[in-house]
Amino acid sequence: MGKRSFFPRLALVNMVRNSRYYGPYLLSCGALAAMYYILRFLTWNEVIQTVRGAAYLQVMMSIGCFVVALFSTVLLLYANSFVMKRRQKELGLYNILGLEKRHIAALCFWETLLCAAVVIPGGIAAGILLSKLILLLLLKLVQIPVQFGFSVSVRGVGETAALLGVLFLLALLWNLLRLGRSRPIELLHSDSAGEREPKTKRLLAVLGLAALLGGYAIALTTRNPVNALMLFFVAVILVMLGTYCLFTAGSIALLKRLRANKSFYYQTRHFTAISGLLYRMKQNAVGLANICILACMVLVTVSGTLCLYLGAEKSLDGRYPDDILVTQTLKDDTDPAATLDLVQRTVADAGRQMADLRYETSASFHARYSGNTLLTDMSQSGLLTEITVLTAEEYSRLTGETVALGENQVLAYADGDFQLPETFFYEYEEAPIQVKARLDSFPAGDSAIVTNEVMLGLVADGTLAEHLMNTDLARRTFRIHLNTDGADSEKLACAKAVLAVSDGRYGVASRQEMAEEFYAMYGGFLFLGIFLGLLFLMATVLIIYYKQVSEGYEDQRRYQIMQQVGMSRREVGASIRGQILLVFFLPLLTAGLHILAAFPMLCRILELFGLHEVGMFALCTAGTLAVFAAVYALVYGLTARTYERIVGGEA
């Protein structure tokens, strides 16, 4: 055996022998490579590029790629540092036996090279094999007919290889840096270096609690959808901060407080549990907080995107209740009757039968509401409102109800919790306006947009109507709503024909066209949600596995000592298993709590997408939580077997 082949062979032997650490590491690196390739493949796939809303999909895939890349970096470095920590003793022994640091560096180099040589081609191959399946899944989700053929994205392969190559290089540099700074004796004994008792960081614990409660408060009290979207990230950051602080400092402060209570602490059941947990939390707090945050990510992305996707029809119904909506902004010289005539003729020319034709003229403007006064001066403070005004005549025509309004009297509609008072003032005028009756619905206005404004609808007559509708700020709009017969494609063609003759005078919204866009967008969301959900799940699994392995090695000796001091094997097992169970299910429990607190806020955000289905979202969330908990428990059960084997003495 020549000297040249010594290090590669040693590296290979090492990796096979340490397969308990290297196996999951390589597997997850491979999975990351495959996932990255698949997303890249989809970004540049020709079929995807022809889909309506392809831009959404491509942006989403690119965001996905970014998340995967970022996450890969964190995960790969985490796993690498875990593997190397476990191997310190072995490397120290090599050093004692006469391998110099540069030899060990060479060994590290060869090990990394071998890893890369297995993982990069393997991961990409798996990605290529799976890419077709995933493409079919995506096409199904965005409701595009399936196409045949198989292709490989060369650019995707190149990028994936480059990404993983850089990551492995980073891991190698990290290892070499650590090696350079370490001394052999330290390497040899680093396993048994005493763990200091964790310090109580009361400030951090209090801060964490405050951050968590602050985040929860935001989530529970925000009512307005637009504010919810903006504040959601604030809440998320607060809750994340709170989670990290409470897991690290809070848990230790709590356990220490329990320990200070002598009569509680010195009881058979509490004694080992509190000390054991104190020790475990110190080592695992950050990892557990990570698991908790990851679990939240999975739950929010999957349940949210699932709900959006399942609610797409409902959302469409809310925002585009009719097949075709024509909107024309009225100027002094426009003739709504001509537009109506043109639209009707065009629909007939397209061979469609019209149904449910409705049209109305309304005026709308923005105002601030403060005290009991509406002011169009937007520099004033007060509640932001959008006011839509209908004449009594239009209202009667639309609803069939006869309306008799006196001077300065209106019918009023307001959405949400807001209510106009019995009498209110408009601008700085002296005569109050009286609300004659309140309406439960309003037949005009734009349902397609969700804003942070309160929508007010007013029905007025005579001079008041003239007065309200003819301010400088008021936009007078003519809308036509209609449904047609025929298949979706025929309806779409009809809408396009109507648009084609518009000559820029009006805008056309087609429900069928929006449906395609919705499905492209929400299907893409759901796809990405599931994909990233899987990624986060894999990270969770990897962390749990490595935690179990390291706990196992730590507990091996504890088991022996406790038995010698007078605990039966069963007692020791029950005690330690109880602690491990608590430690591993704490993140899941906390994640569940976070989701519960976030639920109202997520509901608000879904309203932005025109989705008001609280029941369905609750079902989606509960379902996702149940599946996740089941997978988590399964993973825990499987990795617990590894733990038992290690504790049982087989190293």
Place this chain on the structure above:
Amino acid sequence: MPLLEVQHLQKVYTSRFGGRQVEALQNVNFSVEPGEYVAIMGESGSGKTTLLNILAALDRPTAGEVFLNGKALSDVRERDLAAFRRSHLGFVFQDFNLLDIFSLRDNIFLPLVLAGRPYEEMERKLKPLAEQLGIADILNKYPYEVSGGQKQRAAVARALITDPQIVLADEPTGALDSRSSDNLLELFGEINKGGQTILMVTHSVKAASHAGRVLFLRDGRVYHQLYRGSESREAQFRRISDTLTVLTQGGENHG
């Protein structure tokens, strides 16, 4: 009546795939009177550890019986064994076996906590013990913060706090430097003078020379025993050395 009586103890290990049998203990007989200080000596492989494990009820003999205060260990039910060990026996190990997750105080309290004793009683028992062992000042420290000698004294405190009928010590000076060893052996002497029965397994001639009686184990049998009587420690040291020399040479002759 002797405190500890060992009768015709035999332990046979069978290799996992049957076939080869190894007789770790052949026919061991001896007894220990209350208040005695007994050392058991022997080379590696002479069966010392096996004997100690059987005495500690961590292992079961193939044949023979161990009586503690007239009660046969084999009569203790499997699930009562841990409680039995806890209340009747005290252990001191070569590598201390203190748990890193506990302070020294809590390590010492461990057997009492497991027995469900109230906290006031624990403190009451610890106080004189900690002073006698010279660890009163370091009770709140953790095992990794103190020296080997201090660790071993804490371990002795843990063994004594349950007022055991017998203390079993397995190479208690094995991991200590010579000064800490001397300290510990003196402590053992003091404790024994206070009436505590001690049975110690050791390699060290010096350690054995502190004991009132030395049993020599070879090839799974008690080969010889030596009473100290009124001999000085130095004289006892020489007698043990001589016996060991004969033992080794005898071993070579037979082997």
